[in-house]
Amino acid sequence: MTKCKLCDRKAVVRLEYANMSLCREHFLEYFERRVRKTLEKYRMVGRGERVMAAVSGGKDSGVMLDVLARISRDAGFTLEALYIDLGIPGYSSDCLSVVRELCERLGVPLRVLDLKEYAGFTVADLMGTVRRVCSACGVVKRYVLNRYAWEEGFDKVATGHTLDDATQNILRGIINGDLETLSRITPYSPPRGKLVGRIRPLIEMPEKDILVYALLRGVPFTTAECPNAREAKGYALRRALDLVELESPSSKKALLTNFLERIQPLLRGAQERKLRECSVCSMPSSAEVCSFCRLRSRILVRVGAVGG
Ligand code: AMP
Ligand code: ZN
Ligand code: ZN
Helix, strand or coil: CCECCCCCCECCEEEHHHCEEECHHHHHHHHHHHHHHHHHHCCCCCCCCEEEEECCCCHHHHHHHHHHHHHHHHHCCEEEEEEEECCCCCCHHHHHHHHHHHHHHHCCCEEEEEHHHHHCCCHHHHECCECCHHHHHHHHHHHHHHHHHHHCCCCEEECCCCHHHHHHHHHHHHHHCCHHHHHHCCCEECCECCECEEECCCCCCCHHHHHHHHHHHCCCCCCCCCCCHHHCCCHHHHHHHHHHHHHCCCHHHHHHHHHHHHHHHHHCCCCCCCCEECCCCCCEECCCCCHHHHHHHHHHHHHHHHHC
16 A cells, blocks of 8 residues: 555555655645645735636536635635536536536535527537637637626636646647747736736646546536537647656646746737727727627527528
8 A cells, every 4th residue: 555645544646746645635735735826826816806717517627616715715815606508408508517516515606607698699509600619619708708707897717727728738839830829828817908817726737636636525527528529629739748748747847837937938029919999899809800799790690591
């Protein structure tokens, strides 16, 4: 039996990158402390602020909510959860029940936003309008999260992006030479006009650890994949990074840290997109009409045409 590095109990998890094995209690403590450190290092949340946690029903945002709920008590911020019902048949309603259970258990107030009511269409309507449903759905989620948080006066929006998401995006951005994507990979985007501050509290946490935390803490989550996810690219990048990590533990963390500290600062300038107001919805946009409003009008034209 492998013993916990910190006590006499049996170790339940091996953290290769930290070269240690921990028991349940010490792992949970360690995980929570690391998230707390990420929050502090990047000064993500101030006392008295209102944080809106975007929860999807998946393990990452579920664990984020669980840890934020614990931290919020002594860090002095208030926490609410938002679930966007995207109207994906056979998927969205299952996710919602998981999110309800999670929020009830944690005592965190939950708001449910119905995309159909809010914007007049669902993600099901996206199919048939756009070819890349996942990236269009991403546009919709980002827009709605920000706009809702802005309208409701939240100070920060928290999302469950992980170390694996971030490193995968870094690699993809380099492969595509996409400086704009590269400059947007960040633990914390401060508020800017009608853009509410965005925090990613799990950006330094590997998904493996997040899964272990979810299982040990009993955080309810769905393992169902979004039916549209099949088209999502990035599995190869993820596998490549997993191989690198296997051969030389803590590479992912080094990639993120070195990228943020040494490479990204050289990209300043590529980043400074001038933002103006969308002429349709008046939210921030880099073009005359924002990408959400352009997408929305295409969908409504098509759905209207189909219906009539
Ligand atoms: P994804 O774009 O699916 O990789 O999700 C990234 C993050 O967006 C998640 O970790 C959540 O914080 C948030 N998110 C995704 N889907 C939803 C949803 N339906 N409602 C609220 N937040 C979501
Ligand atoms: Zn221990
Ligand atoms: Zn707009």
